[in-house]
Amino acid sequence: MRREPPRTLADYAPIAFPALMLVIFFVVPFSTMIAVSFFQRDPAGFYSPAFTFANYERFLSAFFGGVLGFSIMLAVMVAIVCVLVAFPFTWLLTQASRRVQIVWLVAILSVLSLSEVIIGFAWSTLFSRTAGITNLLVMAGLMAEPQALMPGFGAVLTAMVYQALPYTVLVLYPAIVRLDPTLLEAARTLGASPMRAFLNVVVPALRNTIMATLIMVFVFALGSYLLPQILGRPQHWTLSVLITDQAIYQSNMPFAAAMAVFLVLMSLALVGLTLMVGSQREERT
């Protein structure tokens, strides 16, 4: 089918609806937030319309820089771990029979029905000293006495990976299913071992998919605020936790909005950077 460039106004009509939705559900709320981030905070009451940079100034400190850095680092780690685990898993899944695939996909989809609260409390029980998994290790004679595995960075990372993994699998699955099986057959015919064929043929062929998945999981993980709070120590609290504190407990909307705008800008910049690096590499090869 030949694609013709749109000529008349009517040709643009199909995008009117998505555009309208984008305006209503993204442009308007986000603009409001940007506007509020410049408003004047009244510590004894609420806020009044104004144009001040004070909220951004307050954010520009070593403390908030550290929290922002940690939030981004955590989201990046979640993205990397998720893809490292989900990619081989999804690949093996696509090799299985259709029946097995359906069972697995339904199981994975069912994890999506769990809310962040349930996931957080479930993991906090699993990681506890009194009822946690270390009790099983003690029963098996592998450990002397049960230990608490939370609060800590490992606990936060585990729960966040658990939460993001189903999304990762579901994003990778269609691309991996569609991969031309003859590529792999050719590699095997030329003498590559299954592992080598996977690493040297399958992974590079799906490079763009992997990149897109990393970005999606990164953005998804960046907004997490409940899991770091339930499973982490205060130094593991993300910027989202502090935004919630300001918005709900301190009723400091302007500062909360400024932090949120900053977080969005930083994640957009990182995503942009990743895409840019990706496209440059593409040109070279």
Added chain:
Amino acid sequence: MRKLLNSAVSRRAVLGAGLATAGMLAMPSILRAQDRSIKVGVYGGYFKDSFDKHVFPAFTEATGIAVESVAEPTGEAWLVQLEQAARAGQAPADLSMMSQVAMLKGQSTELWTPIDTSKLENADNLLDQFVNKYPDGRVAGIGAVAWYITLVTNTDAYPEAPESWAALWDPANADKLGLLALVSNSFLLEVTAKTHMGGTNALDTEEGQIAAFEKLAEVKPNVRLWYRDEAQFEQALKSGEIPMGQYYHDVTGLAAADGNPVRSTFPKEGGILDSGCWALSRASEKGEEAHVFIDYMSQPDIQALMSRKVGTAPTVARDLLDLSDEEFAAVSSDIDPIIPRYDLYTSKSDWLNQKWTEMIAG
């Protein structure tokens, strides 16, 4: 500042409840059946359930005024909603139970309609500290209930009850404490000042506040959990996972009565006494009913009823109540309480919050 009591709900659920409330307000038709009615906001969850069950029906029976109870969300979120609604001339609730910090913040925008105490027969019963006044003396709110935050322990892990807040600093309690995560609801600066600096007056100056922060920072190695969600700590306390911390006296008492190995102790420096006021939104047109309601709630009988059924401390003088010593001890203590420095949380709230966050997360 009091959050939902004893309920395993997330903040999202609380906000959801707030939204659901807003939805309900759009259709107040249920109330038309009765001529006089009033919408009363109380903290959602355990609190609201107890009021719905034990207190509001008796009020309707006595006065003929129907009560529509509204679940209000935690902390200052409700204040923000009330204020924004009042600007639009709406009152999501006529009367609301408000924490002290929220009362003071609402005063700054004249959100509260002054209460005329001459219309209240029972006004004289109230203890002074529970009458919230505008700087010029007008009454902004009348004490509804009071509650204590005390030192709680798991009885399996601590066979002997601790005697002093100083236990929080004891190196023997490393990684064993659960404390509230916010400066404005934990009141730990006041605890530090009373325990180590001779009293909460030490917080008058910025030097004093910084000294309190420094002293309080020494507690950090002992803290396992800084909680926002009460259910999270309560569960850990019951199981012994986190065997010591600060928590609400009333809920701990209920948990102990259910057979859980927990106890609440009034330390020798006193428990933290916090309270909620009935406050009338300036957008409300139910001033008459509100006065009747506040008057009814200030009766010694009703205060005693709430102490027995809801587990809150009375806001009227003890000698007017028919509570036995045992019943009184269950909800209060004769030890001089730690009164939070509410003034600081309005005048220096952002500074204190910033210092606090840097202290615990830094």
